[in-house]
Protein backbone atom coordinates (compact mmCIF):
# COMPACT_ATOMS: atom_id res chain seq x y z
CA UNK A 658 0.00 0.00 0.00
CA UNK A 659 1.27 3.46 -0.90
CA UNK A 660 -0.14 6.18 1.29
CA UNK A 661 0.19 9.95 0.82
CA UNK A 662 -0.90 12.20 3.66
CA UNK A 663 -1.07 15.98 3.41
CA UNK A 664 1.53 15.97 0.65
CA UNK A 665 2.49 19.38 -0.70
CA UNK A 666 5.06 20.36 -3.32
CA UNK A 667 6.09 23.96 -3.74
CA UNK A 668 8.72 24.40 -6.46
CA UNK A 669 11.57 26.90 -5.84
CA UNK A 670 9.82 29.54 -7.98
CA UNK A 671 6.83 29.44 -5.61
CA UNK A 672 4.52 27.30 -7.79
CA UNK A 673 2.36 25.13 -5.56
CA UNK A 674 2.04 22.11 -7.85
CA UNK A 675 0.40 19.87 -5.26
CA UNK A 676 -1.44 21.17 -2.23
CA UNK A 677 -2.23 18.86 0.73
CA UNK A 678 -2.86 15.76 -1.34
CA UNK A 679 -4.13 12.63 0.40
CA UNK A 680 -4.44 9.25 -1.30
CA UNK A 681 -4.04 5.53 -0.89
CA UNK A 682 -2.86 3.32 -3.71
CA UNK A 683 -3.92 -0.22 -2.85
CA UNK A 684 -1.54 -3.13 -3.49
CA UNK A 685 -1.90 -5.18 -6.69
CA UNK A 686 -4.23 -2.62 -8.21
CA UNK A 687 -3.94 0.07 -10.86
CA UNK A 688 -4.72 3.58 -9.66
CA UNK A 689 -5.00 6.18 -12.40
CA UNK A 690 -4.18 9.83 -11.75
CA UNK A 691 -6.34 11.60 -14.31
CA UNK A 692 -6.36 15.32 -14.98
CA UNK A 693 -5.52 18.02 -17.45
CA UNK A 694 -2.09 19.47 -18.04
CA UNK A 695 -0.62 21.14 -14.97
CA UNK A 696 -2.89 19.46 -12.42
CA UNK A 697 0.13 17.99 -10.62
CA UNK A 698 -0.03 14.36 -11.80
CA UNK A 699 3.65 14.02 -12.69
CA UNK A 700 4.73 15.81 -9.54
CA UNK A 701 2.71 13.36 -7.40
CA UNK A 702 4.18 10.39 -9.26
CA UNK A 703 7.75 11.63 -8.92
CA UNK A 704 7.35 12.29 -5.20
CA UNK A 705 6.66 8.56 -4.72
CA UNK A 706 10.15 7.59 -5.94
CA UNK A 707 11.77 10.81 -4.70
CA UNK A 708 12.73 12.12 -8.11
CA UNK A 709 10.97 15.11 -6.56
CA UNK A 710 11.04 15.59 -2.80
CA UNK A 711 7.80 16.66 -1.14
CA UNK A 712 7.91 20.03 0.63
CA UNK A 713 5.69 18.70 3.41
CA UNK A 714 3.48 15.76 4.21
CA UNK A 715 4.24 12.06 4.46
CA UNK A 716 4.54 9.27 1.89
CA UNK A 717 4.77 5.68 3.04
CA UNK A 718 5.19 2.44 1.12
CA UNK A 719 4.06 -0.60 3.10
CA UNK A 720 4.17 1.56 6.23
CA UNK A 721 7.75 2.76 5.70
CA UNK A 722 8.31 6.50 5.34
CA UNK A 723 10.16 7.05 2.04
CA UNK A 724 11.92 10.09 3.53
CA UNK A 725 13.96 7.56 5.56
CA UNK A 726 15.03 5.63 2.47
CA UNK A 727 18.14 6.25 0.41
CA UNK A 728 16.72 8.04 -2.66
CA UNK A 729 18.90 6.17 -5.17
CA UNK A 730 18.10 2.74 -3.76
CA UNK A 731 14.42 3.69 -3.44
CA UNK A 732 14.33 4.71 -7.10
CA UNK A 733 15.93 1.45 -8.21
CA UNK A 734 13.36 -0.55 -6.22
CA UNK A 735 10.44 1.09 -8.02
CA UNK A 736 9.66 0.63 -11.72
CA UNK A 737 9.30 3.84 -13.71
CA UNK A 738 7.98 4.09 -17.25
CA UNK A 739 7.73 7.43 -18.98
CA UNK A 740 6.45 8.85 -22.23
CA UNK A 741 8.81 8.09 -25.15
CA UNK A 742 10.26 5.23 -23.13
CA UNK A 743 13.11 7.34 -21.74
CA UNK A 744 15.51 4.80 -23.26
CA UNK A 745 19.27 5.19 -23.43
CA UNK A 746 19.85 5.86 -27.16
CA UNK A 747 23.31 4.30 -27.42
CA UNK A 748 22.41 1.09 -25.64
CA UNK A 749 20.75 -1.93 -27.23
CA UNK A 750 17.24 -3.04 -26.31
CA UNK A 751 18.68 -5.79 -24.13
CA UNK A 752 21.08 -3.40 -22.37
CA UNK A 753 18.28 -0.92 -21.76
CA UNK A 754 16.08 -3.56 -20.14
CA UNK A 755 18.92 -4.97 -18.03
CA UNK A 756 20.13 -1.55 -16.77
CA UNK A 757 18.64 -1.57 -13.28
CA UNK A 758 19.27 -5.25 -12.46
CA UNK A 759 22.93 -4.74 -13.45
CA UNK A 760 23.14 -1.61 -11.27
CA UNK A 761 21.68 -3.71 -8.46
CA UNK A 762 24.58 -6.13 -8.88
CA UNK A 763 22.73 -8.95 -10.59
CA UNK A 764 25.12 -11.27 -12.52
CA UNK A 765 25.23 -10.38 -16.23
CA UNK A 766 24.04 -13.73 -17.51
CA UNK A 767 21.01 -13.71 -15.21
CA UNK A 768 20.13 -10.09 -16.02
CA UNK A 769 20.26 -10.71 -19.78
CA UNK A 770 18.31 -13.96 -19.56
CA UNK A 771 15.63 -12.11 -17.60
CA UNK A 772 15.70 -9.23 -20.13
CA UNK A 773 14.96 -11.71 -22.94
CA UNK A 774 12.13 -13.21 -20.91
CA UNK A 775 10.67 -9.74 -20.39
CA UNK A 776 10.89 -9.02 -24.11
CA UNK A 777 8.56 -11.97 -24.63
CA UNK A 778 6.25 -10.82 -21.86
CA UNK A 779 5.74 -7.40 -23.44
CA UNK A 780 5.36 -8.85 -26.95
CA UNK A 781 8.75 -7.95 -28.46
CA UNK A 782 10.35 -10.26 -30.98
CA UNK A 783 13.66 -11.72 -29.83
CA UNK A 784 15.40 -10.49 -32.99
CA UNK A 785 15.02 -6.88 -31.81
CA UNK A 786 17.31 -7.55 -28.84
CA UNK A 787 20.44 -6.01 -30.41
CA UNK A 788 18.73 -3.02 -32.00
CA UNK A 789 19.09 0.52 -30.69
CA UNK A 790 16.00 2.51 -29.62
CA UNK A 791 16.25 4.71 -32.75
CA UNK A 792 15.73 1.58 -34.86
CA UNK A 793 12.38 0.78 -33.25
CA UNK A 794 8.84 2.05 -33.81
CA UNK A 795 7.26 4.24 -31.13
CA UNK A 796 5.12 1.33 -29.92
CA UNK A 797 8.13 -0.99 -29.72
CA UNK A 798 10.05 1.65 -27.75
CA UNK A 799 7.19 1.86 -25.27
CA UNK A 800 7.21 -1.93 -24.89
CA UNK A 801 10.94 -1.76 -24.11
CA UNK A 802 10.12 0.96 -21.57
CA UNK A 803 7.57 -1.29 -19.87
CA UNK A 804 10.00 -4.23 -19.87
CA UNK A 805 12.67 -2.00 -18.35
CA UNK A 806 10.24 -0.83 -15.67
CA UNK A 807 9.55 -4.45 -14.75
CA UNK A 808 13.15 -5.67 -14.94
CA UNK A 809 14.04 -5.44 -11.27
CA UNK A 810 10.73 -7.12 -10.41
CA UNK A 811 9.50 -4.13 -8.40
CA UNK A 812 6.32 -4.28 -6.36
CA UNK A 813 5.48 -0.76 -7.46
CA UNK A 814 5.34 0.48 -11.05
CA UNK A 815 4.95 4.20 -11.79
CA UNK A 816 3.80 4.99 -15.32
CA UNK A 817 3.79 8.59 -16.59
CA UNK A 818 1.72 8.93 -19.77
CA UNK A 819 3.54 5.86 -21.08
CA UNK A 820 1.37 5.44 -24.15
CA UNK A 821 0.81 9.13 -24.91
CA UNK A 822 3.08 9.38 -27.93
CA UNK A 823 1.73 6.55 -30.10
CA UNK A 824 -1.23 6.36 -32.45
CA UNK A 825 -4.62 5.19 -31.14
CA UNK A 826 -4.40 1.62 -32.49
CA UNK A 827 -0.94 1.00 -31.06
CA UNK A 828 -2.09 2.65 -27.86
CA UNK A 829 -5.00 0.21 -27.56
CA UNK A 830 -2.57 -2.70 -28.13
CA UNK A 831 -0.27 -1.44 -25.40
CA UNK A 832 -3.21 -1.02 -23.02
CA UNK A 833 -4.31 -4.62 -23.74
CA UNK A 834 -0.78 -5.82 -23.11
CA UNK A 835 -0.62 -3.99 -19.79
CA UNK A 836 -3.96 -5.45 -18.68
CA UNK A 837 -2.71 -8.92 -19.60
CA UNK A 838 0.61 -8.44 -17.80
CA UNK A 839 -1.16 -7.06 -14.75
CA UNK A 840 -3.39 -10.15 -14.55
CA UNK A 841 -0.26 -12.25 -14.10
CA UNK A 842 2.06 -9.94 -12.16
CA UNK A 843 -0.45 -7.94 -10.06
CA UNK A 844 1.87 -4.99 -9.40
CA UNK A 845 0.85 -1.87 -7.52
CA UNK A 846 0.58 0.52 -10.46
CA UNK A 847 0.17 4.28 -10.40
CA UNK A 848 -0.67 5.39 -13.93
CA UNK A 849 -0.77 9.03 -15.07
CA UNK A 850 -2.88 10.05 -18.04
CA UNK A 851 -5.09 12.85 -19.28
CA UNK A 852 -7.04 10.43 -21.47
CA UNK A 853 -10.43 9.52 -20.01
CA UNK A 854 -10.86 6.36 -22.10
CA UNK A 855 -7.43 5.11 -21.04
CA UNK A 856 -8.29 5.79 -17.40
CA UNK A 857 -11.59 3.91 -17.68
CA UNK A 858 -9.89 0.99 -19.37
CA UNK A 859 -6.95 0.56 -17.02
CA UNK A 860 -7.97 1.98 -13.66
CA UNK A 861 -9.29 -0.12 -10.79
CA UNK A 862 -9.48 3.27 -9.11
CA UNK A 863 -9.39 6.71 -10.74
CA UNK A 864 -8.40 9.91 -8.97
CA UNK A 865 -9.50 12.90 -11.01
CA UNK A 866 -7.41 15.98 -10.24
CA UNK A 867 -7.98 19.67 -10.67
CA UNK A 868 -5.21 22.25 -10.57
CA UNK A 869 -2.90 22.00 -7.56
CA UNK A 870 -3.53 18.29 -7.17
CA UNK A 871 -6.95 18.98 -5.68
CA UNK A 872 -9.09 15.86 -5.89
CA UNK A 873 -12.25 16.47 -7.90
CA UNK A 874 -13.43 12.90 -7.32
CA UNK A 875 -12.07 9.45 -6.68
CA UNK A 876 -13.67 6.09 -7.33
CA UNK A 877 -14.11 3.44 -9.97
CA UNK A 878 -14.80 4.43 -13.57
CA UNK A 879 -18.51 3.55 -13.29
CA UNK A 880 -18.71 5.61 -10.07
CA UNK A 881 -17.26 8.70 -11.73
CA UNK A 882 -19.50 8.24 -14.73
CA UNK A 883 -22.58 7.31 -12.75
CA UNK A 884 -22.44 9.93 -10.04
CA UNK A 885 -20.13 12.79 -11.00
CA UNK A 886 -19.44 14.89 -7.91
CA UNK A 887 -19.47 18.23 -9.75
CA UNK A 888 -20.01 19.84 -13.13
CA UNK A 889 -16.21 19.75 -13.55
CA UNK A 890 -16.21 15.95 -13.22
CA UNK A 891 -19.15 15.55 -15.61
CA UNK A 892 -17.45 17.84 -18.11
CA UNK A 893 -14.04 16.15 -17.83
CA UNK A 894 -15.52 12.67 -18.14
CA UNK A 895 -17.33 13.79 -21.28
CA UNK A 896 -20.80 13.19 -19.87
CA UNK A 897 -22.04 16.47 -21.29
CA UNK A 898 -21.05 15.32 -24.77
CA UNK A 899 -23.39 12.35 -24.92
CA UNK A 900 -23.32 8.94 -23.34
CA UNK A 901 -20.07 7.04 -22.94
CA UNK A 902 -20.07 3.27 -22.90
CA UNK A 903 -17.61 1.08 -21.11
CA UNK A 904 -17.20 -2.41 -19.82
CA UNK A 905 -16.69 -2.57 -16.10
CA UNK A 906 -14.43 -5.18 -14.55
CA UNK A 907 -17.18 -7.79 -14.26
CA UNK A 908 -18.13 -7.58 -17.90
CA UNK A 909 -21.17 -5.45 -17.23
CA UNK A 910 -21.75 -2.77 -19.85
CA UNK A 911 -22.51 0.54 -18.19
CA UNK A 912 -23.86 3.58 -19.99
CA UNK A 913 -22.77 7.16 -19.52
CA UNK A 914 -25.03 7.56 -16.56
CA UNK A 915 -23.73 4.49 -14.74
CA UNK A 916 -26.80 2.41 -15.54
CA UNK A 917 -26.23 -1.23 -16.38
CA UNK A 918 -26.96 -1.50 -20.07
CA UNK A 919 -26.23 -5.19 -20.62
CA UNK A 920 -23.59 -7.86 -20.14
CA UNK A 921 -20.84 -9.08 -22.43
CA UNK A 922 -22.04 -12.05 -24.51
CA UNK A 923 -19.33 -14.28 -23.03
CA UNK A 924 -20.46 -13.41 -19.52
CA UNK A 925 -24.18 -13.85 -20.07
CA UNK A 926 -25.76 -16.59 -18.00
CA UNK A 927 -26.39 -19.75 -20.05
Ligand SMILES: Nc1ncnc2c1ncn2[C@@H]1O[C@H](COP(=O)(O)OP(=O)(O)OP(=O)(O)O)[C@@H](O)[C@H]1O
Nearest residue numbers: 668670672674693694695696697698699700701851
Ligand atom coordinates in the same frame (compact mmCIF):
# COMPACT_ATOMS: atom_id res chain seq x y z
N1 LIG B 1 10.49 22.16 -11.88
C1 LIG B 1 9.41 22.94 -11.80
N2 LIG B 1 9.52 24.23 -11.39
C2 LIG B 1 8.43 25.02 -11.28
N3 LIG B 1 7.17 24.64 -11.55
C3 LIG B 1 7.00 23.36 -11.97
C4 LIG B 1 8.10 22.45 -12.11
N4 LIG B 1 7.61 21.27 -12.55
C5 LIG B 1 6.28 21.44 -12.66
N5 LIG B 1 5.91 22.68 -12.30
C6 LIG B 1 4.55 23.25 -12.28
O1 LIG B 1 3.77 22.48 -11.37
C7 LIG B 1 2.44 22.33 -11.86
C8 LIG B 1 2.13 20.83 -11.98
O2 LIG B 1 2.97 20.25 -12.96
P1 LIG B 1 2.95 18.69 -13.28
O3 LIG B 1 3.97 18.44 -14.34
O4 LIG B 1 3.04 17.92 -12.03
O5 LIG B 1 1.47 18.53 -13.89
P2 LIG B 1 0.86 17.41 -14.80
O6 LIG B 1 -0.54 17.26 -14.37
O7 LIG B 1 1.70 16.19 -14.77
O8 LIG B 1 0.91 18.06 -16.23
P3 LIG B 1 1.20 17.40 -17.67
O9 LIG B 1 0.02 16.52 -17.96
O10 LIG B 1 1.31 18.57 -18.58
O11 LIG B 1 2.50 16.62 -17.55
C9 LIG B 1 2.39 23.08 -13.19
O12 LIG B 1 1.88 24.36 -12.93
C10 LIG B 1 3.85 23.15 -13.60
O13 LIG B 1 4.10 24.28 -14.39
